[in-house]
Every structure is written in structure tokens, then in C-alpha cells.
Amino acid sequence: MSQARGGNGGRPKRPTMVDVAREAGVALRTVSRVVNNDPTVGPEYVSKVEAAIAALNFRPDERARQLRTGVTGTIGAAVRRIAEVNPELAAIEQTARDCGLTLLAASTDFDEPREREILISMCRQRLDGIIVEPYGENHAYLQPELDAGMPLVAMDRPMSGISVDCVMSDNASGIGIAFHHLSQHGHRRIAYIGDSELVFSGRERAAAFRAALRAHGQPIEGLVHPGPITTERVCAALDTALHGDDPATALVTGNMDTTLTVLRCLGPQAAAQLAIVGFDEVPLADLLQPALTVVAQETFTIGRTAVELLRARMADPSRPVQTVVVPVTLKVRGSGELKP
Amino acid sequence: MSQARGGNGGRPKRPTMVDVAREAGVALRTVSRVVNNDPTVGPEYVSKVEAAIAALNFRPDERARQLRTGVTGTIGAAVRRIAEVNPELAAIEQTARDCGLTLLAASTDFDEPREREILISMCRQRLDGIIVEPYGENHAYLQPELDAGMPLVAMDRPMSGISVDCVMSDNASGIGIAFHHLSQHGHRRIAYIGDSELVFSGRERAAAFRAALRAHGQPIEGLVHPGPITTERVCAALDTALHGDDPATALVTGNMDTTLTVLRCLGPQAAAQLAIVGFDEVPLADLLQPALTVVAQETFTIGRTAVELLRARMADPSRPVQTVVVPVTLKVRGSGELKP
DNA sequence: TATCCTCGCGATAACGTTATCTCGAAGGTG
DNA sequence: CACCTTCGAGATAACGTTATCGCGAGGATA
Structure with a gap:
């Protein structure tokens, strides 16, 4: 009930794995193992650690995990408008969820500088991949990201200046x-x-x-x-x-x-x-x-295909670039x- | 052109600040200063570092920055449906952008377990705050997050089991x-x-x-x-x-x-x-x-107010909980x- | 000329997690 | 009984940034 925020007015410090380890009387590594469901941990240790986690309301910090493991488990979707009817985006979200991926969606809003800003931001966040409904006319500035291994898929229309996978209607x-x-x-x-x-x-x-x-x-x-x-x-x-x-x-x-x-x-x-x-x-x-x-x-096929192309490229960065044309009815x- | 991916089939390693520092012949800390536009760096150092950054195509890793600084610059929006007409979400996105905040939007999709999953995930990502269009009937499980200082705002309807700011129509x-x-x-x-x-x-x-x-x-x-x-x-x-x-x-x-x-x-x-x-x-x-x-x-007022309430709580976690009722026409x- | 700042940069320690390695104990085998 | 293997847990080093501290050079003052 009391929103104990540690008097200083700032945000209170959250417990970390070190705190949990101290509370449980085990090593830091053991806490990590329990959190990640490592089967090589003895049952008595598991229960001790779980008790400590519950007592301290510990929640692992996803940012640290991502930094250490290198993957974010998140893909980005830069579309013209979220918050408007956008069945492709709905399909992307659903497909991504089914694959255990989190989706970070943003609106380019028919604005080229904004599109660029969003894409660069997604690259800085080291997302596992990006689906973009391109708006700008020249995307050559993304070549370094491609070279650095950022998987990228274009949806609804191709991108110019770079060679990426693409899915679009006929x-x-x-x-x-x-x-x-x-x-x-x-x-x-x-x-x-x-x-x-x-x-x-x-x-x-x-x-x-x-x-x-x-x-x-x-x-x-x-x-x-x-x-x-x-x-x-x-x-x-x-x-x-x-x-x-x-x-x-x-x-x-x-x-x-x-x-x-x-x-x-x-x-x-x-x-x-x-x-x-x-x-x-x-x-x-x-x-x-x-x-x-x-x-x-x-639209559903387009969105789903976009995620599939992206996942294929994540799995094999050297596969040949592919364009999928989806029929209309x-x-x-x-x-x-x-x-x- | 060549997507140099370092033969091993995995993703190539991106250059880090250490690499940039070595390339530029300066200290790591100086690179950080240049990246953050610290004015106390001599002009010749700035140009040396910028040249190295351009040469290596360096992009700072946002995750590491967030881990170190503690803030993510991102707020979450858990709404019923992104990808459908949702003027509140559009207002949230625009307002957040104006405040220099990134928006992470996700669909709860009229599903209580999914809502819970999304909210917990956002907490694990240590977002700076969360706006939620509540669907489930009991949100008491979020009390530990509130206690830990996670700013939370309800939109369109109140939350039960916890006491949070809220904005809704009359x-x-x-x-x-x-x-x-x-x-x-x-x-x-x-x-x-x-x-x-x-x-x-x-x-x-x-x-x-x-x-x-x-x-x-x-x-x-x-x-x-x-x-x-x-x-x-x-x-x-x-x-x-x-x-x-x-x-x-x-x-x-x-x-x-x-x-x-x-x-x-x-x-x-x-x-x-x-x-x-x-x-x-x-x-x-x-x-x-x-x-x-x-x-x-x-709807626009509702979305904008939600962000404003969230920012107010971020700025002062101890301010009294507030409910804003927006008129209809x-x-x-x-x-x-x-x-x- | 000696002293005291100020300024600009570098070394190094965090942030919170996972991965690598080490190590002790238990158990099986010759 | 000596030895090898296996298994489970702990110590410690990363990941890539920013923040704290320190230090040397240069100018101002007496």
C-alpha cells in the first residue's frame, strides 16, 4: 500500500540478483540459474532462491540480460501509422508474439526525417530485426547497419539504395x-x-x-x-x-x-x-x-510474411535477398x- | 555493398567505444564525451573522434547506456488494440515524441493473461512509465511494481486493487x-x-x-x-x-x-x-x-492527459493520485x- | 618564482546480468 | 585404496556504456 520510495524523492532502488543471493544465502550464479530454469540446481536451492525472490519482489532487469546475451528478443516495425486501421501491423504483432518476440512499433507518420530517426533509434537499441514500410526515397544511409548484420525487411514497397528482403502486393x-x-x-x-x-x-x-x-x-x-x-x-x-x-x-x-x-x-x-x-x-x-x-x-499474409522473412534473415544473414509478391482478390x- | 558478416555465420561484432578510442588515439571517456556533446572537449579531439566514429560506422549501444544511466527514455502503452483506429494511442505517441520519449506500444487484445504478460514484461524492461487501458479486473499484482516506483497511469477506465492516476471520459x-x-x-x-x-x-x-x-x-x-x-x-x-x-x-x-x-x-x-x-x-x-x-x-485530450499524468508522476513519485474526467461533446x- | 586555481583529458569503477572456469564432494572402477 | 568421472555450486570476468576521481599543464596572483 505505502509506495515506499526511499525518502530521497527519486525512484527507490530495486533489488538485484546480488540482493537475492545474499537473502537466500547462495551465490549470485545460482540465482541466475534459478531465474533461467537451469535444471542443474538442487531442489532445496531452488526453493531457497524462489523464497528470496518473492520476499524481495525481485524482477530481473531485461536490459542487463540483453546487454550480456547480445539479443533483445524484440523486433521493430516502422509503419506509416500505428493507431489507425493497419491489418499488416496486426498480423506482424500476432506472428511476432507466436514466435516469442516482442514488437516495438512506431509511426513514421509520412515524414522522411522521422522515419530516419526511428530506424536509427531502433538500430541503436540493437533490435533483433526491423520491418519497415518505407516512406523516404533513399535509404542508403542504412547500408552500415546492414553491413553490421541488422536484419531488415521492407513491407508494401521496396527500398531504394540498399538491397533488402521485401514483401508486397501484386x-x-x-x-x-x-x-x-x-x-x-x-x-x-x-x-x-x-x-x-x-x-x-x-x-x-x-x-x-x-x-x-x-x-x-x-x-x-x-x-x-x-x-x-x-x-x-x-x-x-x-x-x-x-x-x-x-x-x-x-x-x-x-x-x-x-x-x-x-x-x-x-x-x-x-x-x-x-x-x-x-x-x-x-x-x-x-x-x-x-x-x-x-x-x-x-494484409494478414503480408504481415506474416514480413516476420517470416525477417526471421529467416536473422537465422541466416547470408541467405540471398528475396522479394515476395502477394496476390490480391x-x-x-x-x-x-x-x-x- | 558486401554484407561483411565475419565468416562465422553469426552476426558480426559491431565496433564499440573502445574501438573508436583506439582508432582515434584518445581515451574511452573522451569518446563518451564527444558522443554526449560534452562541451569540455577540445575541438581537435572532437574532430579526431568524429572521424573515427565515421570510419568505423560506430553507433552507441542504447542498452548499455540505459543500464548505466538507469533511465530508458521509453514509456509503454498497453492498449486494447494497436493497428486499429485508436486516437488516444495516436495522441500518446505524438505527445511522447514531443517530450523526447520513445513509445513501446502493445496490444492486450481483450485477453487478461496477455495484459498481465505485457505489463510484467514492460516492468522487466524498466520502462520509465506505463500507460494502460485496463482490461483485467484485478491488478493487485502490480502493487510491488508501484512500490518499486514504476509510474503507472490508467486510461479510459480505472484499475482495481491498486491506486493509480487515471484519465477517462465523462x-x-x-x-x-x-x-x-x-x-x-x-x-x-x-x-x-x-x-x-x-x-x-x-x-x-x-x-x-x-x-x-x-x-x-x-x-x-x-x-x-x-x-x-x-x-x-x-x-x-x-x-x-x-x-x-x-x-x-x-x-x-x-x-x-x-x-x-x-x-x-x-x-x-x-x-x-x-x-x-x-x-x-x-x-x-x-x-x-x-x-x-x-x-x-x-480522444486526443485523453491521450495527451495520460502522458502528462505519467510525466508528472515520473517527476514526483510522491504526488497524490489523481483522476481526470474529460468531457464529451x-x-x-x-x-x-x-x-x- | 612559488602557489593556487581552472581546464581538459585519462584511468578505473560501477550498472545487473550471463558465461567461463574452478573446485570440492560423491560415487564408481581397477 | 588410489584414481577417474560426474555433478552441482561458487568465484570472477565479461557485455558497452557513463560517472567519479585524479592528474598534469597552463594562466593568474602575490
Whole structure:
């Protein structure tokens, strides 16, 4: 009850293994053995030490253990946002837990210096490995860490300037599926609105969409609108795509943020009449009217694979670098099946 | 380029301050001073050491630093779910960053043993403090940690068995506001569906709703439906509330999960005709038809306050335990203003 | 010129754990 | 009975940092 904090106002000193050893009347090494469940300790010593541990409320200091053994039992995940819907991160956490690894997650928050800060910090903490959803454009500064044996895995997009394992979705195939689906439902003019081509996935998806247009012998002009995801830019793109003299009758949106921005720009009435297939799952997609047809990434597979790649590299630092491409699947819900 | 890993297959040894000192031809202590920006080092020494650091790609080992200094510069957050929408956690991360603190976040995942495991692990890591969104019902096992000076703050609900700082929303007031709002829009029979009364917030909110009914001189029978949030239970509750001989014309839902389950049970048509005020903000609430009126918690304030309480306790372990109640606000969007 | 600071750097002891080695006792064998 | 092996526990040295102390050089003062 009394929060005895040793009068000096600072934090009280916690008991250490030395204190436990003194209390139990055994050697320091014996305490360590008991704490680590070493079977070569006699039962009477075990009980003496355990009694002392309970009496002093001893808890081993993980930092000292890590310093001595060299491993932390912790992997880092530098993702764009924790605290937002992020199924990959959930999969990473669950997989890591199953492997007995602790997860240290941090948000790079769409900020390159911050990403760098986080990654360097994780290296200083000597984490056993790092999974990163890269945001910055040049990660060459991590080469020394790689050389020093830090296992590193890229998720969702590759890293430039260094050669690391990577797991990502099949963006091109996803765009192709969306286009084909709308085409099969009778649409001849299909427009694309997506993220900036400065971003890797934005680049890949816009390119895939242009390829789909070409494959169907359609012109590209006025139909492909990559760019920053702001209300103004998206509304302008919608205006161009839908209100020309040869308006598009269907829409592919390049990621979740784009999808939501498009829905808000259109408003409920217009959105309910336009055929839309979104890239990325959207929360509450089933509650919208019509429910939203999307190309969903296998987010759980991506997260789990990231951990598996990381563990493989931890186990064998010299194994060849590998890129895993995860397929995507179409979720038919209504919005993508509207007629022109 | 070559990931020189020192032939043995294991991880190569990283250079330490000793190596840097040898390379620079100075004493170990001088390297430490340079790394810590100690101003009492001569400029020529600084440049010699910095050159050696760059040459060897030295990065200080944070674990050793922490062991020596005693502080980790890291606070822990044990929340129900990272990787889902969690504005409190986002606020915690941002506030912690602003204070120069690293955040270690983990999901308790609605699992009492797991919560316990996480909290104990954080204590073993000697974090500077812990914020916990409590799930389990008895946290007395943390008393030794408190006694040992571990700062601890509860978020969203109090902890039982120990006395710690706490920050939470004004649940009773929120329910009162929702009830009053529907009442003012002409509703005489208003039902409540919410989380189980085994959960703290479920208990508080159900109690507040009963109090509101009593204050308006209304009977309680058939109108208050706390319980587990499953489709079956919620649909049954809806059936009781809406299809009796004196059916409710409006609904208060007790948290986000309940709100979403109710919407799914009702289906779009019925949902569009029933007056609903939800407790908790819902993602995409503005895209629904009608848009959803909710009682929103000041999630950012809650997260920021949690960090502030934690820092205050870190600074002064003997300060009196404090509970901060944060007000809630009504977001009028449409669903709560429907007539009976 | 002798004395006293101040300043800047180096030697060395922690921090709390694990790993290596040593050593005594017990038990089996020739 | 001497010797070898095995087993369990203790002494002590790491791990990579920071903090305490000391010491020599240089300038100020009398």
C-alpha cells in the first residue's frame, strides 16, 4: 500500500540478483540459474532462491540480460501509422508474439526525417530485426547497419539504395482485375484516380492502369489522374473524368484514402450511381449504399510474411535477398457491378 | 555493398567505444564525451573522434547506456488494440515524441493473461512509465511494481486493487446528453443497447441510462439492453425494443462496436428511419445515410492527459493520485434528429 | 618564482546480468 | 585404496556504456 520510495524523492532502488543471493544465502550464479530454469540446481536451492525472490519482489532487469546475451528478443516495425486501421501491423504483432518476440512499433507518420530517426533509434537499441514500410526515397544511409548484420525487411514497397528482403502486393494485377471487372460489366470508358506517382504504389498502379487502357485499345487522355490526395485535386480530377464530352462511366480508385475522398467529393446521390472499384479494403465498406466493391490486399499474409522473412534473415544473414509478391482478390459488393 | 558478416555465420561484432578510442588515439571517456556533446572537449579531439566514429560506422549501444544511466527514455502503452483506429494511442505517441520519449506500444487484445504478460514484461524492461487501458479486473499484482516506483497511469477506465492516476471520459454525462438530445427531438420511448455490464464503461453507461429514464419518469422495462456485443444478442435486443406493443422510437448505442452491429442488424432501410445517437465516434460516420449523430470523446485530450499524468508522476513519485474526467461533446449529423 | 586555481583529458569503477572456469564432494572402477 | 568421472555450486570476468576521481599543464596572483 505505502509506495515506499526511499525518502530521497527519486525512484527507490530495486533489488538485484546480488540482493537475492545474499537473502537466500547462495551465490549470485545460482540465482541466475534459478531465474533461467537451469535444471542443474538442487531442489532445496531452488526453493531457497524462489523464497528470496518473492520476499524481495525481485524482477530481473531485461536490459542487463540483453546487454550480456547480445539479443533483445524484440523486433521493430516502422509503419506509416500505428493507431489507425493497419491489418499488416496486426498480423506482424500476432506472428511476432507466436514466435516469442516482442514488437516495438512506431509511426513514421509520412515524414522522411522521422522515419530516419526511428530506424536509427531502433538500430541503436540493437533490435533483433526491423520491418519497415518505407516512406523516404533513399535509404542508403542504412547500408552500415546492414553491413553490421541488422536484419531488415521492407513491407508494401521496396527500398531504394540498399538491397533488402521485401514483401508486397501484386499492384499491377490488382489494377488489371479492377479494370477487367468494370469492363465486363459493360463499361467502355473507365477512369483512374489515385495517389501521387512520387509514391511507389501510386507509380505502379497508375502505370498498370495505363497498360490496361492500352491493352483495351483505349485512349489515355483524361482518364488517368494520379496526384496528391486532397479534396481539391480529387474533385478536379472527378470533374475532368465525368463531365467531358465523352465522360467515364466507371472509376477505379487507387487506394483507401482516394476512395474515401472520392466518395465525399461525389456525395451520396452521385456516388450511388457511379460504378466504382476501390483498391484497398475500406472499413465499413459493407454499410455504404451500394456496398463498395474493392480489390483487397491479403494484409494478414503480408504481415506474416514480413516476420517470416525477417526471421529467416536473422537465422541466416547470408541467405540471398528475396522479394515476395502477394496476390490480391476482388471483393464483389455492389458498387462495381452498376451498369453504365 | 558486401554484407561483411565475419565468416562465422553469426552476426558480426559491431565496433564499440573502445574501438573508436583506439582508432582515434584518445581515451574511452573522451569518446563518451564527444558522443554526449560534452562541451569540455577540445575541438581537435572532437574532430579526431568524429572521424573515427565515421570510419568505423560506430553507433552507441542504447542498452548499455540505459543500464548505466538507469533511465530508458521509453514509456509503454498497453492498449486494447494497436493497428486499429485508436486516437488516444495516436495522441500518446505524438505527445511522447514531443517530450523526447520513445513509445513501446502493445496490444492486450481483450485477453487478461496477455495484459498481465505485457505489463510484467514492460516492468522487466524498466520502462520509465506505463500507460494502460485496463482490461483485467484485478491488478493487485502490480502493487510491488508501484512500490518499486514504476509510474503507472490508467486510461479510459480505472484499475482495481491498486491506486493509480487515471484519465477517462465523462460517461454519465455523455449518456445524459444523448438521451436529452433525442428527448428534445420528440422521442418519448428511447432504448439503450450497449456493452456488457461486466465491463466498466458498459456498467457506467447502462447505469447512467437508467438514471436518465428515471429522471424523465419513464419505466425501465424493455429499454435497457447491456450485454456482449454479438450479432445475435444485439438483434434480439433490437427486436425487444422496437417490436413490442409500446415500441421505442429512438436508440442510444453504448459504444462503437454496438453502433456498427446495430446498423448491420437493422439494415440500410430500417436504419435510415430510426433515430440513433451513438456513443463514440465512428469512422466514416459522415458517409452513412443519414450521417450518424454521436457523442464523441475527446480522444486526443485523453491521450495527451495520460502522458502528462505519467510525466508528472515520473517527476514526483510522491504526488497524490489523481483522476481526470474529460468531457464529451455531441456531434449532430442527422441520425439523432429524425422525428419519431 | 612559488602557489593556487581552472581546464581538459585519462584511468578505473560501477550498472545487473550471463558465461567461463574452478573446485570440492560423491560415487564408481581397477 | 588410489584414481577417474560426474555433478552441482561458487568465484570472477565479461557485455558497452557513463560517472567519479585524479592528474598534469597552463594562466593568474602575490
